[in-house]
Amino acid sequence: MWLEAPVLSSRDPLIRVTAMPADTNPYGGVFGGWLMSQMALGAGALASRVGQGKAVVVSATDFAFPGAMAVGDELSVYCEVAATGTTSLTIVAEGIARERNGEATIRVCSGTFKFVLLDEDNRPRPVGEEALRAHGQ
Structure with missing residues (x-):
């Protein structure tokens, strides 16, 4: 059932992509x-932007899949x-699907990702205050 879905943020999505046949599970739904x-790609993009450099995921938790999406539906990921x-950023991500031939949306996934910022030698580096302020955090 398609319902209006609340979005995590009023910002633009970090990822917007259409589900294709290769993205399905054996039952025909999106895997x-x-x-x-x-969600990891969107969260990683935000972590790199806010951290102003290399950010690697060190944990992923709290996944939920409250809705289903079909091939052709568009997924928008908000973070x-x-x-x-x-030295870390914890980022929440939410996926909202829009039906292929309309405007109806549904929340299909959510999760939490923890990233550690790394320097040029791949060692943890501090999260800069100026980076957080520049991105409204």
Whole structure:
């Protein structure tokens, strides 16, 4: 059932992509692993932007798949920084599907990703205050 879905943020989505036949599970629905990977890509883009450099995912938790999407539906991934540590960013991600031939939307996935910022030698580096302020965090 398609319903209006609340979006995590009023910002533009970090990822917008159309589900294709190769993205389905054996039952013909969009594979949860594909949804997880799209959320990780969006969260990683935000982590790199806010952290102003290399950011690697160190954990992924709290996945939920409250809705289903079909081949041809468009997925938009929204992300926000939920917390910061000395060298880490915790980012929540939410996926909203829009039906192929209309405007109806539904929340299909959500999850939390933790990233550590790395320097040129791949060692953890601090999250800069100026980076957080520049991105409204």
